Amino acid sequence: MAEIGLRTRMLVKDVMSSPVITVGEEEAIDKVAQFMEMQKLGCIIVTDKTGRPLGIITERDLVTRVLAKNKLPSKLKAKEVMTAPLITINPDETLTNAARQMSRLDVRRLGVIYKGDIVGIISSKDVLAVTPELIETIQEKTRIENEHLEEISEGSPMAGYCDRCGQWSSRLKEAEGEFLCEDCRA
Numbered sequence: 001m002a003e004i005g006l007r008t009r010m011l012v013k014d015v016m017s018s019p020v021i022t023v024g025e026e027e028a029i030d031k032v033a034q035f036m037e038m039q040k041l042g043c044i045i046v047t048d049k050t051g052r053p054l055g056i057i058t059e060r061d062l063v064t065r066v067l068a069k070n071k072l073p074s075k076l077k078a079k080e081v082m083t084a085p086l087i088t089i090n091p092d093e094t095l096t097n098a099a100r101q102m103s104r105l106d107v108r109r110l111g112v113i114y115k116g117d118i119v120g121i122i123s124s125k126d127v128l129a130v131t132p133e134l135i136e137t138i139q140e141k142t143r144i145e146n147e148h149l150e151e152i153s154e155g156s157p158m159a160g161y162c163d164r165c166g167q168w169s170s171r172l173k174e175a176e177g178e179f180l181c182e183d184c185r186a
Contacts, residue, residue: 025082033062044057167183
């Protein structure tokens with residue numbers, strides 16, 4: 001694959017969501033929740049005044065830190081509800097590494113940082129969305145490799161006992177479903 005310009009591994013940048021939607025750390029949670037609902041977002045990145053990512057607010061954060069504690073959303077700021085620090089990954093990391101990191105840290109989303117800037121977000125849903133294609137690619141690669149191995153083995157002699165005469169031969173070849181020595185093939 002690499003010979004024709006195709007990468008052999010899928011990278012974070014291939015499946016991440018970009019651009020990232022952010023809110024300031026001082027934004028009221030009721031406004032954040034309304035914005036998330038309006039934009040159909042499952043999470044939003046919280047940034048400081050300079051645009052540096054500080055954390056993430058997910059639907060779960062809203063449930064566990066606001067609703068379950070019966071707090072008034074209009075009285076809370078984004079920085080009080082966010083999960084911090086934001087766990088990040090480089091856009092050139094493989095999806096395998098991203099999935100392992102999510103699993104190991106028990107998170108469903110990673111911020112994608114390039115040269116100190118937030119450029120995207122990758123979620124477990126993004127990884128799952130491409131998994132069927134990856135499995136099909138692996139299956140096709142295995143099929144091609146197996147065909148190649150069969151072609152090699154068809155023309156190459158094998159060593160073992162002849163199925164017809166039982167004698168040892170270093171030049172067995174398959175004939176009509178049996179592995180035969182030179183004498184029995186003749």
